Amino acid sequence: MPTDATIAGSVTPWPISRVAEQMLGLPEEALVPHGRHVAKIDRTWLRRLETAPQGRLVLVTGISPTPAGEGKTTTTVGLTDGLRHLGVRATAALREPSMGPVFGMKGGAAGGGWSQVVPMVDINLHFTGDFAAIAAANNLLSALIDNHVHQGNALDIDPRRISWKRVLDVNDRALRDVVVGLGGPSNGVPREEGWDIVVASELMAIFCLATSLTDLKERIGRIVVAHTRDRRPVTAADLQAHEAMTILLAEALQPNLVQTLEHSPVFVHGGPFANIAHGCSSVLATRTALATSDVVVTEAGFGADLGAEKFIDLKCRLAGLLPSAAVVVATVRALKYHGGVALADLQAEDTGAVRAGAANLRRHLQNLRDVFGVPAVVAINRFPQDTDAEIAVVREITAAEGAEAVEATHVPHGGAGATDLAHAVQRLLYESEDEVSYCYPQDADIVTKAEAVARRVYRASEVTWSATARRQLQQISADGYGHLPVCFAKTPYSFSTNPSRLGAPEDHVVDVREVRLRAGAGFVVLITGDVMTMPGLPRQPASATMTIDDDGRVSGLS
Template sequence: MTSDIEIAQQARILPMDEIAAKLNLPAEALELYGANKSKLNLHKLRLPADARQGRLILVSAISPTPAGEGKTTTTIGLGDALQRIGKSVCICLREPSMGPVFGMKGGATGGGHAQVMPMADINLHFTGDFAAIAAAHNLLAALIDNHLHQGNALGLDLRRITWRRVLDTNDRALRQIVVGLGGKANGYPREDGFDIVVASEVMAILCLASSLADLKRRLGNIVVGYRTDGQAVTAGQLQAQGAMAVLLKEAIKPNLVQTLEHTPALIHGGPFANIAHGCNSVVATRLALQHADYVVTEAGFGADLGAEKFIDIKCRKSGLRPHACVIVATIRALKYHGGQALSALPQESLSALKQGLANLQKHVENVSTHYGLPCVVALNRFSQDTEAELALVQACMAEQGVKVVLCTHWADGGAGAEMLAHEVVRLAAAESTMRLVYADEDTLWEKLRKLATAVYGAADIAAPAQVKAQLQAWQDAGYGHYPICVAKTPYSFTTDAAQRGVLAGHTLTVREARLCAGAEFIVLICDGVNTMPGLPAEPAAHRIDIDDQGNVSGLS
């Protein structure tokens, strides 16, 4: 079988000006990074004469499993299919983090005949956005320690510095560290730690900022720690925002690439949905909506995480409104949620499938009832799927008034998702009916309760006394109107990654809270979640290689 990277390496790539022309983007706005990827200069863009506001399609999924679902592949396949049926379309995706590329995933640019190109470049350094974000983030960390070394005029409490460092690599050994060792010349010893770049508040700020000016404003509002009297100290007080913005001046420009079928794709920003807000940049999404009739975007992991944050954070803050939602599933993954062993998934099991359908049903309920969006189930078909299994899924979804469309875009490209494209066009014809799960004026604790009970199916929420006290302090300080960003396992509606399917009546426990005053949300970290992942027993790095001619292998 031909691998994903082999398919990508054999593909024909059109010149970037031809891809830009499909979106009526002027050639002078292209800043080429080699021959097959480009930054878009925001100052040289102009709205087309027939400026439009396209229909926004959100792609989400059931809770992910080791069996795989194919959300990114479906996003790309749907975009290609919409182009095949004559629609003006642009795909909006997040950039992959090299942590998972060399860790669990091995790549995140789609698969089979539904991929974005150049596959190896996108999965690796791409246009340097993540390096710029890491540099800006770590510059602020260096300025903090320098401020302490130079006399600490702002009175920062060394025990209450909240700004950690970042690295785009999975490295569990860096989660908790001590800095400043080696004597007076090296600063003050204190506890510190690393997060992965995609968990950086700078990443969130880049993805939520509406312009370079807004980016700089948000950077200045970052809270880096507290004084001994409890007053917050910001990056603006450290005079850091100007230099940080300079490091990000290229990163804020969206990246234009293409799919195997030459559909335009904007790939920009990359926060994870289990530890951050899981969406590509507002700048890229708005740009796409101004230049295409249909914009297909994805939100990370299942609809309980990515789609919820897309709506309750990105849409709340930007005014964007999806017109329809696609929920991706596979028979294999549903059987896994029903308790079937991973090795037995190729075998028919209607009982396991029926049990596992509860997971899909809950995600559909969330999208249609709590988010208020019309939806369709995209069922990625495998050769082992039986007619009885397919019929069971269709019958189950029919009871919820949702259509199931069988998709084969992994094998057939856009042609395998044309039926899905037609259903999406039908669903998106009406104006958006999107709803928010909670209101701005709800307290932070009430926002968590509403989210946990409605979307996760929890009976109650809990947190240590110090977390509750911190939330109340932020409430009193004027941050109570911020949305919340729950960092939890993506593999379950609960905080237990091993809990498959749906478990009603559980308690959602938050162990830590972080204020992101620049991104303008508050992160609530649940049990079992680390903002610096570790590598698995067999990391993808073991199989990734390059030959003497510079051809990369092992990415998938």
């Protein structure tokens, strides 16, 4: 099959105004153009859409990810095109890729084969400047904190207890822990500092949960950035930072509209990391898609343990959204990997390994059914080397869980290769009652909520807390935030906190090493294992294989 870049280059995108008008019913004046093929939706039109009838929401999630690949983004794109083939007014809602993974280990994140979102290069790199705006607003707050301390410190901020970090959107392990303010009195007050990647920041999480500029501003104002010497919380509003930060984010908050290779509309907006934040595209983009479509296909990052749990317990609960159905993406290759087959040996048929690895698939299906009450279909993202016998095992095991498994060949065939999957999703939507359960009661305390997720979703035997985490939890409760929902920062590769424990481990221990308050976003982050909020680059970064020619054509971003 041709490369992703070759395939994308063989298709002529429609002007984005045509996509908006023909696919969404939005006139040209509803758009803020960013070139011919990208546009934002003007906020005045966002207000007009608030009272429009809402479509049905479909979540694309997956089994626990492996190096063999699963293909949630390609499936989201393929399913959207497949539904359009059936005459359904379908739209996709995706996250914006972070340049950290793009230049690091993962590479591009705009789909692949004939299930891509275009313009691929723009989406993978600077796009409409949303991430740059988030970084600027985040770092403005950092500058205001340090300036306040330098200029007399009227709020009595304890420099040792400043929790707000600076950010940038590339992987840089050298910036995880640094000291700022060196060089004498004119350069400020020396203190320990650190940098996170933009997509791990609280501001990114807030950006994706905000429902309006006013809501964004109020959330930013609630951010706790530090504590005083007598342990009182200091917020961004105390520093009078929230108005200026909102000004920097005003244009970025308008959702971005692009298209698939088959011209289906796609909103690509926001990009919180799924193993650290809630891992979903923006609420505003989702609501805009729901107001202009009959079915919206959205993706939550990583497997259903991290992705679906946060999508439902955080995004849907906080925004009042209801998923009607879920698609769990699996590949035979990934199931064999979970069944103990080495990456180099995945080409050979091994139905026994598929059966063993399918324990992971069963667990995700059980969680969706028993914990959240969301009906699911399994999308078998078929590779050419998969055998009919292996596919039959996946179908058999899925059927035993009361679900349907459907082959999808959207990567080589586009929407036509996902029509069977689209039919299966339609059947679920027809049967769905649009009801959802949550993992824990809203009024429970943080420890109770953490134990509910760990036991019900991860199948852990207990949650333990480091001494540091206990102190932080005590402070969070003393500050009045002990009721907030929980957001686990955990390896995506296992139900446990040990990435090497594949399949469906049970009775493991979830050890919380750190607790971070995200008062503006409305949750607390529980950091487990060796998860980092500023990734490092691998030995061979993806950037090493990228090229650009004299005409500006970029290759190597697939």
